[in-house]
Amino acid sequence: MITIDNIHKSFDDHHVLKGISFEFETGKTNLIIGQSGSGKTVLLKSIVGLHTIDKGDILYDNRSWQEMTQDQRIELRTEMGMVFQGSALFDNMTVEENIGFPMLMYSKESTKAKQKRVAECIDRVNLTGSEDLYPSEISGGMQKRVAIARAIVMKPEYLFCDEPNSGLDPKTAIVIDKLIHEITKEYNITTIINTHDMNSVLQIGENILYLDKGEVGWKGDKSHIFNSENESLNEFVFASDLYQKLKEIKED
Numbered sequence: 001m002i003t004i005d006n007i008h009k010s011f012d013d014h015h016v017l018k019g020i021s022f023e024f025e026t027g028k029t030n031l032i033i034g035q036s037g038s039g040k041t042v043l044l045k046s047i048v049g050l051h052t053i054d055k056g057d058i059l060y061d062n063r064s065w066q067e068m069t070q071d072q073r074i075e076l077r078t079e080m081g082m083v084f085q086g087s088a089l090f091d092n093m094t095v096e097e098n099i100g101f102p103m104l105m106y107s108k109e110s111t112k113a114k115q116k117r118v119a120e121c122i123d124r125v126n127l128t129g130s131e132d133l134y135p136s137e138i139s140g141g142m143q144k145r146v147a148i149a150r151a152i153v154m155k156p157e158y159l160f161c162d163e164p165n166s167g168l169d170p171k172t173a174i175v176i177d178k179l180i181h182e183i184t185k186e187y188n189i190t191t192i193i194n195t196h197d198m199n200s201v202l203q204i205g206e207n208i209l210y211l212d213k214g215e216v217g218w219k220g221d222k223s224h225i226f227n228s229e230n231e232s233l234n235e236f237v238f239a240s241d242l243y244q245k246l247k248e249i250k251e252d
């Protein structure tokens with residue numbers, strides 16, 4: 001579980017995160033949603049440790065970020081897997097090399113054990129047979145699966161995904177959402193996903209934080225999102241492509 005406790009973050013005089021508290025639960029797909037500019041990326045980067053927060057604390061299974069030594073923070077990073085927007089694969093490495101890269105850098109296991117783990121992950125994301133291909137030779141959906149396999153190869157406690165569906169067609173996006181959701185359950189990971197995508201919210205939104213101009217606008221799960229009394233959230237939900245399409249179908 002990751003608990004954020006009253007966190008604040010400003011850039012010069014721009015106060016972006018204004019006292020956010022939330023619990024991201026273990027074994028669940030936790031979603032951060034909100035309008036563009038509401039602070040989703042700044043929040044995710046703060047949790048990953050890429051931004052220094054100005055106030056408050058972040059607890060990683062009860063371990064306080066503020067109280068950690070530099071060595072403990074470095075150790076914590078090895079427990080984190082990340083799927084970046086646009087996949088961020090190494091163009092000059094094959095699928096297998098991309099997935100194995102974190103092990104090459106950080107794992108102290110034997111070469112044989114590393115190869116076994118990489119093969120397991122390739123199999124888990126259904127990329128068996130594509131090991132020797134380069135990113136430019138595979139589809140966007142396959143690239144995303146490589147990014148997911150690379151993120152889980154070190155068996156992380158925490159998985160962070162920044163807009164994992166960006167650039168994917170709706171059908172592939174559903175496959176990727178399902179994969180992240182299944183992996184979260186199988187490995188009992190605390191997964192946090194930043195998304196705009198209402199389809200994802202309705203598919204895998206088990207624990208949702210809606211950010212409204214840097215504040216907590218609403219918390220809940222997908223089954224309650226349509227019944228919220230929060231005006232700003234309703235605007236966000238009802239302005240989504242998905243809702244508009246459903247409305248058009250109903251009106252036809």
Ligand SMILES: Nc1ncnc2c1ncn2[C@@H]1O[C@H](COP(=O)(O)OP(=O)(O)OP(=O)(O)O)[C@@H](O)[C@H]1O
Pocket residue numbers: 011014016034035036037038039040041042043196
């Ligand atoms: N490094 C930075 N320096 C200064 N301002 C920043 C920085 N990063 C983000 N911001 C500002 O913080 C605010 C929130 O940005 P953020 O990227 O978190 O929004 P978001 O909710 O992720 O939006 P989007 O959905 O468009 O990605 C914006 O006004 C942005 O300009």
